[in-house]
Amino acid sequence: MASLPARAVGPFWKWAQRRLGLKKLPWLFLTPNLLSVICFSLLPVIINIIYSVTGSDNLYLQDRRFIGSDNYSTLMDCQNYLDASSCSRDLFWRSLGNLLMFVPLQVIFMMGIALVTAVALNGKIKARGFFRGVFFFPVMLSPVVVAMTWQWILQRNGLLNGILGFFGAEKFSWLADSNWAFFWVIFVTVWAHSGFFMIILLAGLQSIPGDVYEAAKMDKASAWRVFSKITVPMLRPVLLVVFILAVIRSVQTFDEIYVLTGGGPGSATMLLVQYIYETGFAAQPRNYGLAAAASLLLGAALLIFTMIQMKISGGKK
Template identity: 50%
Template structure:
């Protein structure tokens, strides 16, 4: 059996061994020529190539498109218009009244995204924290509940949107239950308030497992001794939470907060499937506006979409820098 296993192992490894032998000589020559520093470039090259093709080139193209006008798709067919697309997005007669803005839908999307982010992130952090605190306790079926809360994270956003549309639509599961309970059915997804609340609730449900996991890891990293020392010191539970748990969880909370903010600003797929941005434009968020401006509207304007995406990107860069700063600060203050 050992002989057969050995043979199988060799058969599987054979192509890799051949490849290694083939590149061995060129690599030796390269190393002799460039020194050991040059080898780093060789090993980084594949990743840099992928990063360049799928990130840097599209990013550059996006900047280029944002400087062009017209409805053409190919860059060569599009006239150069400078910063006109940015001007169009940001032009308003009265910034307190979005209808006076040239691209009022952009401002609607910005406003909706802002409100969404404030409520969704607050709810997300609160729910994730409470869930993590409960799952951190020695409760019966803890493993099962951890899986249950994490399960939605594994679902595709489109599936999440569809599930909840089936639940919330006019003849959906929720209304069926309400009718059976003798209550009046509601038009959940056709009411501005309910639809907006649904986007917040559904996105929180879909992503909270991920944030709960981060917070749970943070809670479990707090040494049990600290709680026992607090117990010996007759510390009331609320004070333990306020003075020990929260400060020691702060780095994880900061990461969760910023990641949730970034994700909140980027919200698109599940909301697009759930409400399509409606009713009207009440759940139109920034990413959907960009998508529609560039690809889905009758008068598609890739330049406008590119400019809007760059503005959104700027916000995300600020949030990412904030996250990096918080992570490094947390790293610096971590218990050694």
């Protein structure tokens, strides 16, 4: 019975081998994956490019007119690039400025916490499996659940003000102040995603040969020297992967911030992905071309950054 499916498809594979030959037969196995990549990755990019060079609030391509690079020119139209209010699309530049502050801070804190946590949980401690599960647990939660939980904690009558009020502090609207709102969106996103990168770094740590640490122990090397001279250098390829993934994830942050603050107060926590969403889907009239142009600029920047980072890393080997 177990060989029944194999016998059923056997004649087809024999026919395919005769028609295609052994060299071309692997392409038949790759066809489903290639079709999936074309339909869900390549085709959307091509459609996005077409939208970025067309105008009108019509959704269907046949109803849109070709306008060339006008959408890109509109986004770049500024008298002073350091002053968002002087740009024709000031929200685009404000969200870009927020992104340029958000990404470095989030990535630095997220990688630092993930690395320290991975090193600690790689040691011989009690209930190690339990603590690994605890640190990874936020990753399994929906971003909306994460944001709504922290929104409940940070609201004026929320848990945080309740705890602080017990010590005599006055209630504070944490998400209504632009500086505190920006701090909390970084905190919440780091809390939600650092466990994922901790697992990757933990796998990298476990691939380091144990005899290297034994030799360092025999030489009576300090814990800091072992970490800086053995752990970090041998973990560098994994750190590069984590860094690139963390930057891409950080740039694409949308769900938590949209639910937690809605990009506010004002535009203090609006990032570029939210601007693209607002422009293409929430604003009236919907400007699909401008949203497509902004998304392509973001994708191009990420691609260039990744290529530069991998080139630099390759040159150090």
